[in-house]
Amino acid sequence: MEFDSKSVDVNSKQFVKGLRDKWVLVLCLAAISTIVFVSYFYGPQITSHALTTTSIVASGFFAALTLNLIPKSKNKQDLAITSLFGCFGALWFLSELIRAYTEEILQIKRYPSWSDPFWLAGEIVLFVYLIIVLKPAREFISKKILVLSSLLSTSLLTPSIIAIFQTGDVVNLGVLLSFLYTIIDSILLVPLVMGVVIYQKLEKNYFWILTAAIILNVATDTVFLFSQITNFYYAGHPLRLGYGVAYAIMAYGAHKQNQAMKKNPLPIIEQIRLTIPKDESAKSLFVAPLIIATAVTIFSLSILQIYPLERLSAREITIISPILYGSIITVLILCAGIVIIGKKSTTLKSKMRMLQSAQMVQPPEEIMKEPRKYKEIELEKILTSETLVLMQKKLDNIEKTGKNTTYAVLLVSLVVAGIFSFYMYGELFQPSAALTPGRFIIENLRGQPINTWAAWYVPKESVLHVSIVNSNLLPKEKINVIKNAILSEETIETSKSALVGTSAIKHFNYAGWKGALKKTSENETSWYIPKDFEIEESDKPVGKILIILSKSSQESGALAITRSIADENNHQILKSFVTIYDVENLNDKELSSIIRHEFGHALGLPESTKEDAYHKIEQATSYISECEIEGISSLYDEQNPASVCE
Known part of the structure; x- marks a missing residue:
């Protein structure tokens, strides 16, 4: 009975001590977050100082605790394992010191910097450490565990892959290095998750804590990658808080590992061998x-x-x-x-x-x-x-x-x-799904349809006013899609080989009419080609070009119709009405394709009698092509105004 009471007393003390350690971790994380949050209100420079200080302190504690494992080694194998882990902690601490010196003292805000090689070296050392620790359990690493760990790793890497896929800025060294960080972090997660599953019974299992810290690093590195792509990152950006928190979590894990090695007389590998589950399928x-x-x-x-x-x-x-x-x-x-x-x-x-x-x-x-x-x-x-x-x-x-x-x-x-x-x-x-536009009608001042060509006659450098009517039918994001199809200057480069084995011919398309018309205005024409537009959302029919949004649909299936009022004697467009039908059920691609097509009519581009020409909208190829540019040039040139895009 005496033995039992002593055992209960010892267990109670260990429980209280473990609870106290967890509360210390919570308080440390709260302190780091509070310091950074308060400094944020004093500007980027103060925030940068706060982030640097918290990162150095947290990484310093982590490095000290990992190096403190080395004297507790029980044999040469233990010494090799603890030395690797200590080297990992020291390299990351050194990386933080170098970054702090270059940014805070030398005032060199540059990325990549001299701290990055040390950070990358630390991740390589950590990977070697994980492989050595998992080696005794390699026969228990089943396909199931491998698939699970790879699944989590891949899912965390997916946002970065999509971000890189979307941007054409892959030649930027900063973007490439940021992407490399997310790749390495995701690779580290594979052995970490394996360790979590296999070593569940290991006392003071450090894999759980290290996995949580690396997942936080993956998230922070992913956000950092996005900020590099969008040029949104700056010295003192709060996202660096993620690294400081990760250091604090790893320091807590290193502290628990110190306690376990002090208490357990067995070497690390022996502890691992004794605690490897015999039935991993039940464990996982x-x-x-x-x-x-x-x-x-x-x-x-x-x-x-x-x-x-x-x-x-x-x-x-x-x-x-x-x-x-x-x-x-x-x-x-x-x-x-x-x-x-x-x-x-x-x-x-x-x-x-x-x-x-x-x-x-x-x-x-x-x-x-x-x-x-x-x-x-x-x-x-x-x-x-x-x-x-x-x-x-x-x-x-x-x-x-x-x-x-x-x-x-x-x-x-x-x-x-x-x-x-x-x-x-x-x-x-972008599957190629053809959309059905409606008719393009030119009417005279008496409202009678006329069979002629017409263009805008506006003074040089003047602005053409465009109104979006019934804009309340669409959310702000889709109204921006409409504006972008008109105002964008983005260029899309495509290439196509005429014959097999021949070199590809490059073609330039445009995402918006403003960019296309700027290119068109490089050619000399008899009349000035309008290229500046002012777009406003209005319920009143004001402006030269009206884009009218409608919920109703046409029995013919037509999604839009453009009607222009023109002075038939002078071939001058006076006003254009572009009506978009069933507008609530159009996605972004469909909406932008239709706007680009119909706005071309509003500028004067006529229909083509050919089925595969300008009359048909192909979603995948609905950008403004060189063909439309030539059509606008000829339209605004009295010498050849009837040329059509075919």
Whole structure:
């Protein structure tokens, strides 16, 4: 009895000490966040000082604690492992010191900097350390564990891949280095997740803590990559808080590792060998869906940030949005259920082990001689056996429920993956779906259709006013799509070979009419080509060109019609009306394609009688081409005004 009370007392002290360590970590994270948050209100320079100070202090503690593991080594193998881990901590601390010296003292705000090689070297050392620590368990690394760890790693890397895919700035060294960081972080996650799954029973398992820190690094590096692509990063940017928090988390893990090595007389590898589970499939039963759910959630939310659903039409949003968000919420609810099921399974197994241990204890000889007490003991064993049978049935039911829940997570995840596959196919590969425009009509001042050509006669450097009528039918994002199709100066370069084996011919298309008309105005024409537009949202028919948005649809299936009023004697356009039908059910690509096409008519470009020419809108090739530029040039030149794009 005395022994039991001492054991309880020791366990209580360890529990209190562990709780105190966790509270210290929470307070440290709160202090770091508060310092940076307060400094943010005093400007970027103060924020930069605060971020540098917190990063150096946190990384310094982490380096000191990792180096402190070296004297606790039990043998040469321990010395090699702890030295690698200490080298990793020291390299990252040195990287922070160099960055602080160059930015804060030398005032050199440059990226990449001299600190980056040390950071990259530290990640390589960490990878070698993880491989050595996982080596004793290599036979237990199943395909299931490998797939799970790769899934989480890939999902975290996906936003960076999409961001690089979207930008043409890959030649920028800063962008490439930022992308390299996210790749290396994701690679590090593979052995880390393996360690989390395999070494679940290892005392003071550091893999959980290190995995959390590296995931935070991946998130911070991803945001940093986006800021490099958009040129939004600046010295003192709050995103660097992520690195300081990651250092603090790793320092906490290194502290717990110090405690474990001090307490346990066995070398690290021996501890690992003794705690490797013999049945890894049972161990990873509840880990698998959690990793899958994490991957699905991160991937989904990342894609939604890059490609918001608002780019779809109202009809598509009505269908996709509830299914998508409902599926993500279902995955999270199922995962919460898996955590509860896993907890119940662990508790039940623990009780069963205790009962089995008690059942195996042989009673003393003096009790064996007393029939009454002996019968009581035997009866108790029988009851215990029956209880164990019932508990085993309950455990089987719990594990069956866990498996079914896992399958449900996989099924719902496939639904989410299917939705995103459909969505991303439309966003990235732009399937060629022809749209049906309506007629282009030119009327005289009496409202009678006339068969002639017409153009705008405006003074040089004058601005053509454009009004968007009924703009309240569309959200701000889609109104910007309309404006962009007119005002954009973005150039899209395409190449096409006329014959197999010949060199590709480069063609330049334009995303907006302003850029195309600037190019057109380089040619001398009889009349001035308007290239400056002022667009306003108005419910009144003001402006020279009116873009009228309508919810109604045409029986013919036409999505737009352009009507211009012209002075037939002088071939002069006086006013143009562009009506877009069924506007709420057009996605961004369709809307921009139609606006580009119809605005060409509003500028005077006539229809073509050929089916494959300007009359037809191809979504994938609906940019303003060199053909349209030539058509505008000839239209505004009296020498050849009737030329049409064919």
